[in-house]
Amino acid sequence: MWGAERLSYMLQSVVDEALIEHISVDTAQIAILAIGAEPQRPGRPSSCLADALAAILDDARQHGKEFHALTQFCDYGKAGIGKALAQASQLLASKDGPEYVLLAAVDSLLDAGAVESFLAEERIATDANADGFIPAEGAGAVLLTRSTAATPALWIEGVATAQEAWRLDSDTPLRAEGLTAAIRGAGQAANCEIASLDFHASGMTGESWYAKEVGLALARCMERKKPEFPHLMVARSVGETGAASPLLTLAWLAGLMAHPTNPGSAGLLHFAGDNGQRTALIVRYSSHSQVTG
Structure with missing residues (x-):
């Protein structure tokens, strides 16, 4: 087929x-x-x-x-x-x-x-x-x-998007301004500090430009230093799946965060597109009733 x-x-x-x-x-x-x-x-x-x-x-x-x-x-x-x-x-x-x-x-x-x-x-x-x-x-x-x-469930508590001016074929330096804005916006929407989260997950696929962008953005968005901030990547297991990557990540985390050996109860998700789109999400696994935006 x-x-x-x-x-x-x-x-x-x-x-x-x-x-x-x-x-x-x-x-x-x-x-x-x-x-x-x-x-x-x-x-x-x-x-x-x-x-x-x-x-x-x-x-x-x-x-x-x-x-x-x-x-x-x-x-x-x-x-x-x-x-x-x-x-x-x-x-x-x-x-x-x-x-x-x-x-x-x-x-x-x-x-x-x-x-x-x-x-x-x-x-x-x-x-x-x-x-x-x-x-x-x-x-x-x-x-x-x-x-x-619907509880217990994975709740999406904050979502923000931004546009990055830099492109892969650009001669200008990568400043990660779009991803920084998206991460800060998601934190504000969820009313939480990025440094209070347990881990982050992304659509990163192995290309060095994305690793550099993530490093720059997190350095600007972290309110304080963290000894560890684990990075989960679905592409490590399945490769680059394009538009399916965020949904695979959400479905994966919904099961993973419910497990006793979970990476934590709250995390940051971020995704980047070749067209400059940047998106960040704050997710939290909870067994308590709540209504999210």
Whole structure:
């Protein structure tokens, strides 16, 4: 199974898996926001992802079900997770909005066009280039709600986005101003200090520019020195999955932070896109009822 058929299958699989524990929930109260790669990404899957979402809706109708009318496809890319979460929050808060938002994403960098383009830019890890990423593919989904009955759960307490002026092909120095603004904004939204968090997780894939950016941003955002601030990276296990990376990270942390040997109860997540988008999130695992923004 390859191409559009494979991506459609992957998206359908994570949607089904995310809902399997909520079979009793009326799907008419669930809006799906399906995220794909940004339009300018090399080798980006074309309209097949929007078609994949349409196929999911058609399949539901054949089984006598309907998803919420505000279900839609969003070509936001990896760092567009902040925009998607803001959109989900607005849907959940609206008068006629859904009770749940199923945030899903699917992406593949194994397309020949993507591989050829990134090889030409010397961004893929090879025997001759250690400063690169491993192209991969993935899909992930998380079910979002404001309902306090959803505890214990991973709560998203703050989200912020910013734009970085620097680009990979730029002659200007990398100052990490966009990521710094996003991290500070997320901390303010969650009303917490970044230094009070237990760990951070990112979409970093092995390229040195991102490591430098993260180092600069954290140095500016930490209110005080910390002896340790563990960095979790889903790409260490699955490679570069593009737009799917943030959803894989959220799903992974939802299970990891519930485990007795968890990395902590609160963390910072941050993601960067080639188009300059930067997003930061503050997440906290809690067994107590609460309502988040």
